[in-house]
Amino acid sequence: MDIQGVIHFMQNYTYYIGAFGLIFIGLFIMLVKRNLIKVILGLSILETGVNLFLVSVGYISKGTAPIFSNASIEGKSMVDPVPQALVLTAIVIGVAVLALALSLAVRLYQHYGTLDLRQIREQRW
Amino acid sequence: MRSIISIFLLVVIAWGMITVLQEIPFGSSETRVGQRYIDQGREETGAANIVTSVVLNYRGFDTLGEITVLFVAAIGLGAVLSTNRKKKKREIESASLVLYTGCRFLFPLILLFGAYIFIHGHLTPGGGFQGGAIVASAFVLVYLGCRGRRISETGSKAVESLGGLIFIGIGLAGLAVGGRYFLSNFLPKGELNTLFSAGVxxxxxxAIGFKVGSELAGVIDHLIEDSE
Structure with a gap:
């Protein structure tokens, strides 16, 4: 891929690059960091990236939001509503998962007295 | 060592992703189901917001599953945090007058905004999940600003269960009256883009707004109670 191809790729895939940037940042944090709170934050960042990717897959060039707020809007120029409906509920589920993970972190801290994954038995890898 | 392995793993995943995504150009969704919902959604459901008609009409059963996941997560959080809880009384420093008055002033306004978001879910961007999250954020404000005030745990449980029961009850009523499937839209559709439209x-x-709001408020209550 020459430099022209790279620029073309960057221009056409900006949203994908952003979404996968977030996904890889989140994965990297989850794999490398040893503090449990940071691992949970990485999970949250990863999930944001996945949501952004799902919405950008459904985008149609120059499309509008799929809402018929007045009669003049045509259905031809609307983006795909199905990924948006998926992400809408996935965000709330993400909040619930985050809260559950944090509560488990609270219990682990109460039991072991530390959040460092190296010092918690059965959590080492 | 660990970060080197991780970076190598991520590079492999990234290379695979780039290879796949070159086949899917950005800005050209190829799915036909979305276009069908956009074309037929207004006549079939009466909702101006197509995302809402997908969430609650075409895929209403999935939404029931989603709120069940949320419910299970809230129950799990309560179960994890409630074991051998020691009731320690700690002196809480009361907030300043400005903070206290400000949060008491803002609380009903945030509740009103959340209610607006979930009542107008079929007309504007928004809906029960978003409105419920806004309602829960009002309770976060109370917990942070007016220390010592609590939501009643029985009250939040009751509202939560009532929301879920209304959802399932309307689904069963759709099965009984509308006839063909669970959660069918049996009420009159009304005129497009008015508040009393889109049937059920x-x-x-x-119902979802109340359920999500009380559930997230209960989650916050558990987490803050444990940290004090």
């Missing part, structure tokens, strides 16, 4: 969708979204 606003009622379902109000």
């Amino acid at each position: 969708i606003p009622i379902l979204y109000i």
Whole structure:
């Protein structure tokens, strides 16, 4: 891929690059960091990236939001509503998962007295 | 060592992703189901917001699953945090007058905004999940600003269960009256873009709004109670 191809790729895939940037940042944090709170934050960042990717897959060039707020809007120029409906509920589920993970972190801290994954038995890898 | 392995793993995943995504150009969704919902959604559900009609009408059963996941997560959080809880009384420093008055002033306004979001879910961007999150954020404000005030745990449980029961009850009523499937839209559709339109969708979204709001408020209550 020459430099022209790279620029073309960057221009056409900006949203994908952003979404996968977030996904890889989140994965990297989850794999490398040893503090449990940071691992949970990485999970949250990863999930944001996945949501952004799902919405950008459904985008149609120059499309509008799929809402018929007045009669003049045509259905031809609307983006795909199905990924948006998926992400809408996935965000709330993400909040619930985050809260559950944090509560488990609270219990682990109460039991072991530390959040460092190296010092918690059965959590080492 | 660990970060080197991780970076190598991520590079492999990234290379695979780039290879796949070159086949899917950005800005050209190829799915036909979305276009079908856009074309037929207004006549079939009466909701101006197509995302809402997908969430509550075409895929209402999935939404029931989603709120069940949320419910299970809230129950799990309560179960994890409630074991051998020691009731320690700690002196809480009361907030300043400005903070206290400010949060008491803002609390009803945030509740009103959340209610607006979930009542107008079929007309504007928004709906039960978003409105419920806004309602829960009002309770976060109270917990942070007016220390010592609590939501009643029985009250939040009751509202939560009532929301879920209304959702399932309307689904069963759709099965009984509409005849063909669970959660069918049996009420009159009304005129497009008015508040009283789209049949059962606003009622379902109000139920979801109350359920999500009380559930997230309960989650916050558990987490803050444990940290004090």
